[in-house]
Amino acid sequence: MADRYLSLTATAPGRFLARRLGLPQPAALRRWSPEQPCLPGVLLHLTAGETAVCDLAPVLARTGLPLAGPAADPADPGVAAVVLDATGVHDVDSLAEVHAALHPVVRSVAASGRVVVLGSPLEDGPDHHRAAAQQALEGFVRSLGKEIGRGRTVNLLRLTDADAAESTLRFLLSPRSAYVSGQVITVTADGSGAPVDWSLPLAGRTALVTGGARGIGEAVARTLARDGAHVVVLDVPQAQDDARRVAGELGGTALALDITAVDAGERIAAELPGGLDVLIHNAGITRDRRLVNMPAERWSPVLDVNLASVLRTTDALLAAGALRRGGRIVATASIAGLAGNAGQTNYGASKAGIAGLVRSLAPCALAEHGVTVNAVAPGFIETRMTAAVPLFIREAGRRMNSLAQGGLPVDVAETTAWLAHPASGAVNGQVVRVCGQSLLGA
Secondary structure, eight states, rough: OOHHHHHHHTTTTHHHHHHTTOOOOOOOOOOOOOOOSSSSSEEEEEEESSSSSSOOOHHHTTOOOOOOOOOOOOTOOTTTEEEEEEOOOOHHHHHHHHHHHTTTTTTGGEEEEEEEEEEEEOSSSHHHHHHHHHHHHHHHHHHHHOOOTTTTEEEEEEEETTTGGHHHHHHTSGGGGOOOOOOEEOOOOOOOOOOTTTTTTTTOOOOOOOTSSHHHHHHHHHHHHHOOOEEEEEEEEGGGGHHHHHHHHHTTTTEOOOTTTTTTTHHHHHHHHTTTEEEOOOOOOOOOOGGOOOHHHHHHHHHHHIIIHHHHHHHHHHHOOOOOEEEEEEEOOOHHHOOTTTTHHHHHHHHHHHHEEEHHHHHHHHHHHSOEEEEEESSOSHHHHHHHOHHHHHHHHHSSSOOOSBBBHHHHHHHHHHHHSTTOOOOOOOOEESSBBBSSSO
């Protein structure tokens, strides 16, 4: 369903009315397209604190954004993005350098531009002053994201190795991350190399998407196919016509299977004797009702589809060696699991369980199988399901985030594709919200 309010506020009378009434003024977001693969403008690279922990210049030069020269005017209206290296911030006094660096340039960031602050990973240790200063960056980034406006996003990336963070920097500094803001992402030092072709990073790889026949799953399947993957579109037998249609358009394979079947993992492994490189757990259902009115028959199916099936199939595929080394598992959580939502105790429990799965499985899956495990947590995404939500609740869902609009299925798909990227091996155990920095939850 079209967002008529967004269309209205794109007109001069609509902007005037929104200003006078103090209403949200969302900006149309710039998303990736073959014609506009990069943000327009230059990249400013700034530093705060003592000596930075890594050399970023070579990686930033490969993001597709031209680096501004040392004599660049910070007020240049052509600033597409700002990267502030704050890895050297070590105490309260050096936090002042964060303010000093960004204060003069924030206004110059173009609409739908990016601000990425780089920090160091949080570690237990004796230097509690450094820990406090680095933790302070999170509050700074999330607060700036809520005030910066005009479709601009602000994120914090914690890193120790610039090369290991290249796929993440490319994502955050591109139109692909249009609906990702206020996030804190940690990348480790990792041996993942660059793909042969950054424009087709999944070439020669096989990806399976559960619930891939419609909605967000279909968008994920199309995005992975765009990136070169052979996509297996898995959905329930009742949706096999849609699955075949999508797979046929993508040159992929359709697989009709109830993911809740006890032997679903074994059957997937049997259907794909060559193995998998990317496993996307997207299938999910809702059966909303307040707990006092929720019978067991509305509770159990949601937990079975959204959580138990993910656990069973993941365990079976890993045990069978069906996921090749260098593989990626990306599961779908939700902000309902992180922040809670009235009428969704079953759904919230299932999606919080996904976050627990990611945290627990990620270290051992990487150590034992060479596979990373991450999750995306969508907020309000414009789908047929949200189109059926009553008008006022739907409008509240759209506006209650820093970008004042709903996301699109492609926003979840682009984030999933980044986590599935062969150069994203340094990203592990992360739950990344795709919610426009929803005002709900952390």
